[in-house]
Amino acid sequence: MRTSFFNFFNKCIPMNQIVGWLDFIDYACFSNSFCFVEIEQPISGFAVAKVVDSGHPDFKKGDLVWGRRVGWEEYSLVTTPECLFKIHHTDVPLSYYTGILGMPGITAYFGFYDICSPKKGERVYVSAASGAVGQLVGQIAKLMGCYVVGSAGSKEKVELLKSKFGFDDAFNYKEEHDFDVALKRYFPEGIDIYFENVGGKMLDAVLLNMRFRGRIAACGMISQYNLHQPETIQNLTNIVYKRIRLEGFVVVDYFDQYSKFLDFILPCIREGKIVYVEDIAEGLESGPAALIGLFSGRNIGKQVVKVTDE
C-alpha cells in the first residue's frame, strides 16, 4: 500500500459503534522518535478500525483495517493510507491486530529472527517479557529450541511467563537488588541473545553476562523514556572483547514483509502453539490512566483500550 496522491477522505472509525481498540504502548515506545503529539489534537497511535467512508480506491466502506496515525477518538479522518493494513483474517480476535497480529507481533518476529540471528539451543533473555512483544519473543524462541528466561515486574506476571507462555524460567526484577547476581543465577554460562525492552541498569548488568558473539536486539528502553537524565551505562567495554552486537531496529522497516509474518503467526495462533494475553481497558476515558500505568508496569500483557463494543 503506497501513499496516494488522489484526494483521500477515508473516514475510519477506531471501531466506533462496532469494536474499537486503541493501542498505545506503541505510542509510548516511539514517543521520542517519530510520533508527535499536537496540543489540542488527539494523541495519535495504532488502532483497529472500520472504514465508514472512503475516497481512496483501495478502501471501501466496511473494510476492516489496522494501522498507525489514528487518533484516540471515536471517529478519525485518516489521511495517511500508507499507514494502514487491511484485515483479511477475522477468525481471530480483532484486538489481536493491535498486538500479536500487528506492530508488536512484527516487532517480535523480525527483531528476533533478523536482529538476533538465533540458533537452536541458545540462551535467550527477554526483559519486559510479559508485554506484547516480550511474550511473543519468548514463545518464538521456545519454538526454535532455545532456553528462554524472562523478567517482569510482579509475581503474577512471572507466573504467567512460566505457566502460560512456556518460558523455561522467569524472575521479578523488582525483587532483585543486584541484576548481575540475578542474571548469573539464571544464566550461569551466560546469555547468547538479549531482547532488550527496558534499557538502563538492566542493560548494564546484561553486558556483564553476555557470552562471546552475543547479540542484543535493542527494541526499546522503556525504563529511560520518562527520565530527565537517562540512567548511565558503564559496562560497554564488554562489547569489544566479547564481540557483542548491539543493534537497534524499528518495526516500520519490516512492514513491507507483513504477509511473510502472517504466514508464520496465523497457523501458530490457530494451532495454539503461540498464545497471547491482553490487558483491556474499557472505554476511551480509561485511556490516560492505562497509558500512565504502562510506565509502572501496571498492565499484564498488551495494554489496549476498547473504544466501543461491536
Next chain:
Amino acid sequence: MRTSFFNFFNKCIPMNQIVGWLDFIDYACFSNSFCFVEIEQPISGFAVAKVVDSGHPDFKKGDLVWGRRVGWEEYSLVTTPECLFKIHHTDVPLSYYTGILGMPGITAYFGFYDICSPKKGERVYVSAASGAVGQLVGQIAKLMGCYVVGSAGSKEKVELLKSKFGFDDAFNYKEEHDFDVALKRYFPEGIDIYFENVGGKMLDAVLLNMRFRGRIAACGMISQYNLHQPETIQNLTNIVYKRIRLEGFVVVDYFDQYSKFLDFILPCIREGKIVYVEDIAEGLESGPAALIGLFSGRNIGKQVVKVTDE
C-alpha cells in the same frame, strides 16, 4: 598453521642481533580480555622475529615470523606456533609486520569492511585516528570514496591526518570542550560510520550524531582501560530509534583470512596508495616508558620497540 602436538622447541628471537620489534599497543588493547601478565615473567605481546632453532616441521632456522605471545625479551621460547605467521614479503620494512601488515592492519581492514559495511560517499569518523589502526581505517575509507574525519590528541597528529593520510578533516579532541559541538561542526548531516577506538565521552557524543542505520565498529575503548570506574554512557536510546548497530570485534577472528588481506594491502603499500607512520622506541629498556606513553597519546603513529638493529 595449527597447534602441533609434537614436541615443539621452536626458539624464536624477536630479531635479536638482526632486527627486533616489539609491539605493545596490542598488548594494551587486550590487557583486560585475553592476555595475561605473569609476575616475574616477561610481558607477552606481538613481535617480529627470526627463528634460531626449531623442532617444528613448519619452521626452520632463518625463517622470519610475526605473531603474538612473544615475550618482551631478546630471545623467546615460543610454544604456540599457531600464533605465528611466516613472513614471505621482505620488500617492505620488517617493522610493518607489527603494524600495517600485522594485527593492526588486519584489524583496520576487516573491522572496516566486515563490521562497518561501508558504502561509497558515506561519512566516516575515526577516533584515535593517527594510531596504527586509525590511520589505516581512514585511508581505506578514502580509497572507497568516503568522507573521512579523524580526531587525535595533538596539533601535530591532526596535521599528519590531513597532510599525510589524506583525511578530509581532523580535529584535536583535547582542544574541544564539548565533543557533541565538535562533531556537529564536522558532520552537520551526521555520521554513517564510527570506527570506535576510545570509548567513554566520545562514544556518548557520537551516539547523538549518528545517522539512521549508522554503524559503529567497536575496535577498542582505550580511554577506559585504566579507569577504576569506567566513564558512563547515557545516550544509548539513540541506538533504538536510529537503528544503530554497535558491534565489537576481535582481530583474531580474522587471522584465517590473512592472505586475503595481504592481497589487498601489499599493492597499496607498493603503489603508495596507503602510507604508514610508526613511532619507534630504541631498545628494550625504552619499552616501559613507551607503553605508559600510549595512554596519554605521547606516540605519533604505531608505537613499536626496536629490540636490536639488523
